[in-house]
Amino acid sequence: MENYLNTAVDIAREAGALLAQLFKRPKEISYKSRSDLVTDADRRSEALIVERLRSHFPKHGIVAEEGGGGQTESDYCWYVDPLDGTTNFAHGFPVFCVTLALAYRGEVVAGVVYDSIHEELFTAERGAGAYLNNQRIRVSKAATLAECLVATGFPPFADNHDLNIEYYYRFTQLCHGVRRAGSAALDLCSVAAGRFDGFWELKLNPWDKAAGTLLVTEAGGRVSNLDGGPFELLADPVFVSNGLVHDAMLAVFADVLKNRVKR
Ligand code: IPD
Ligand code: CA
Ligand code: CA
Numbered sequence: 001m002e003n004y005l006n007t008a009v010d011i012a013r014e015a016g017a018l019l020a021q022l023f024k025r026p027k028e029i030s031y032k033s034r035s036d037l038v039t040d041a042d043r044r045s046e047a048l049i050v051e052r053l054r055s056h057f058p059k060h061g062i063v064a065e066e067g068g069g070g071q072t073e074s075d076y077c078w079y080v081d082p083l084d085g086t087t088n089f090a091h092g093f094p095v096f097c098v099t100l101a102l103a104y105r106g107e108v109v110a111g112v113v114y115d116s117i118h119e120e121l122f123t124a125e126r127g128a129g130a131y132l133n134n135q136r137i138r139v140s141k142a143a144t145l146a147e148c149l150v151a152t153g154f155p156p157f158a159d160n161h162d163l164n165i166e167y168y169y170r171f172t173q174l175c176h177g178v179r180r181a182g183s184a185a186l187d188l189c190s191v192a193a194g195r196f197d198g199f200w201e202l203k204l205n206p207w208d209k210a211a212g213t214l215l216v217t218e219a220g221g222r223v224s225n226l227d228g229g230p231f232e233l234l235a236d237p238v239f240v241s242n243g244l245v246h247d248a249m250l251a252v253f254a255d256v257l258k259n260r261v262k263r
Contacts, residue, residue, distance in 0.1 A: 004057075004102050004109075004110050005110045005112070005123060005125050007052075007056050007057075008100045008102065008110060008111075008112045009112055009114075009121065009123060010052075011048075011049055011052045011053065011100065012049075012098050012099070012100055012112045012113075012114040012121070013114060013116075013121070014048060014052070015045045015048050015049050015082060015098045015114075016097070016098050016114040016115070016116030017116060018041070018044060018045055018048060019041055019045055019083060019089070019096065019098060019116055020116040020117060022039075022040070022041040022044070023041070023089060023092075023094070023096075023117065027039050027040070027041070027089070027090050028040040029090050033156065033157075034156075034157070035156045035157065036156040036157075037086050037087055037090050037156075038066070038086060039083070039086060039089060039090055041083055041089060042065070042066055042082055042083045042086055043066055043068075043082075045082035045083050045098060046064050046065065046066045046068045046080065046082035046083075047068060048082075049064070049080050049082055049098070049100065050062055050064055050068045050069060050080070053078055053080070053100075057076065057078075059072055059073075059074045059076075060072065060074050060076040060077065060078055060102075061074055061076065061077035061078070062077070062078045062080060063077060063078070063079050063080065063206065063207060064078075064079075064080040064081075064082065064207065065080065065081050065082065065205065065207050066082060075104055075105050076102060076103070076104055077102070077103050078100060078101070078102055078103075079100070079101045079102075079103065079108075079206050079207040079210040079211075079233075080099075080100050080207055081098070081099045081100075081185060081205075081207040081208055082098055083096055083097075083098060084096060084097050084098070084099055084113075084183045084184060084185040084186070084207075084208060085097060085182050085183030085185075085186065087156075087182055088181075088182040088183065093182070094117045094118075095115075095117075095181050095182055095183055095186065096115070096117070096182075096183050096186075097113050097114055097115045097116075097183055097185050097186050098113075098114050098116070099111070099112065099113045099114070099185040099207070099208075099210075099211045099212070100112050100211065101207075101210030101211035101214065103210065103233070106233070106234075107126070108126070108210045108211070108213065108214045108233065109125065109126045109214075110123075110124070110125045110126070110214070111123070111124050111210060111211025111212070111214040111215060112211055113185045113186065113188075113189050113211050113212060113215065115186060119133075120132060120133065120189075121133055121134075122137075122189040122192065122193075122211075122212075122215055123215075124192075124211070124214045124215045124217075124218040124219075125218075126214065126218070127218075128218070129218050129219075130192045130214075130215045130216075130218035130219040132189075132193055137192055137193045137194065137215075137219050138194060138219050138220050139191060139192065139194055139197075139216070139219050139220050139221040139241075139242035139243065140194035140195075140196075140197050140242045141194075141242070141244065142197045142242060142244065142245060143244045143245065144245070144248070145171075145174045145175055145245055145248050145249070145252070146174070146175070146176075147176070147197075148175040148176060148197035148198060148245055149175065149176045149177055149179065149195075149196055149197060150171055150175050150177075150178050150179070150196055150197055150198040150199065150200075150249075151178065151179040151180065151181060151187045151190065151191075151196045151198070151199045152164060152167065152168055152171075152178060152179075152180060152187075152199065152200055152201055153180060153182070153184050153187065153201040153204070154180065154201075155202075155203045162202075163202065163256075163257070163260070164201075164202050166256050166260065167200070167252070167253060167256055168180075170252055170255075170256050171249075171252065174252065175197075179196065184199075184201055184204055184208040184209060184212065185208060185209070185211060185212045186212075187199045187201075187212070188209060188211075188212025188213060188215060188216055188240060189212055189215055191216050191219075191221055191240050191241065191242065192212070192215035192216045192218070192219035192221065193219070194219075194242070197241060197242050197245055198239070198240065198241035198242070198245060198246075198249050199238075199239075199240050199241075200226060200237070200238065200239040200240070200249075200253075201237070201238055202226070202236060202237050203236050203237075204236065204237075204238055206233045206234055209233070209238050210233060212240075213231060213233075213238065213240060216240040220242075220243065221240055221241060221242050221243055222240065222241055222242075222243040222246045223238070223239070223240045224239050224240075224246070224250075225237045225238070225239060226239050226250070226253045227250070227253075227254075228246075228247075228250045239253075
């Protein structure tokens, strides 16, 4: 497994260096839909990662956001987001990363998230802990909502009918604040590193959350869906926390849903 993680780290560092270089240049932006951006950097980073993965692990499957991967018969499958935080990247806001995770028979066993602007490399292997630049990281010790900083994210088409706006509003009243930094993979790493105490998002793709959820688990946190049921990589919602405030946050989701104003 170490070999897989080391290779993933080398590839993430190479793709991250490419993103950092392209970040300084004028961006070539196009639209997947009305507000879902894609840049030349997304495509170039993905091409690099997929090429490297194929040459190291020709039999493994690859699921990559921009469509460059391909499924195989293998029990191993890589989930790749070549640039998580595309909207930030396109606007020159330096919060983005590259993330790769390896799943064996559907279970994530290794993950890497690399923020090349801040030179932060997050890594985890199942059962072996979570690390930031090779130093062990752990979730925070906050035990009440009143002392928490939490985070969320919205899909490109969020509007004010989005249930998450209501969760956002309620947690703003209950915590130190709710951040929406624009990179789900980094948000998850911030929970693993104890910077945030919780994070949730209603619609995410597997490549956004595969590595980051493993990091949270390995850092001692809890991962579930928004009902407290088991987290599933291929299903939509994700909710992670330091574990200590998990039940209190679940109670807020349930209460908002129960009292939701019908529109
Ligand atoms: C997005 C980011 C964002 C999240 C969106 C994702 P992308 O990924 O992770 O934080 O809120 O749901 O789609 O498009 O920048 O790779
Ligand atoms: Ca993403
Ligand atoms: Ca992306």
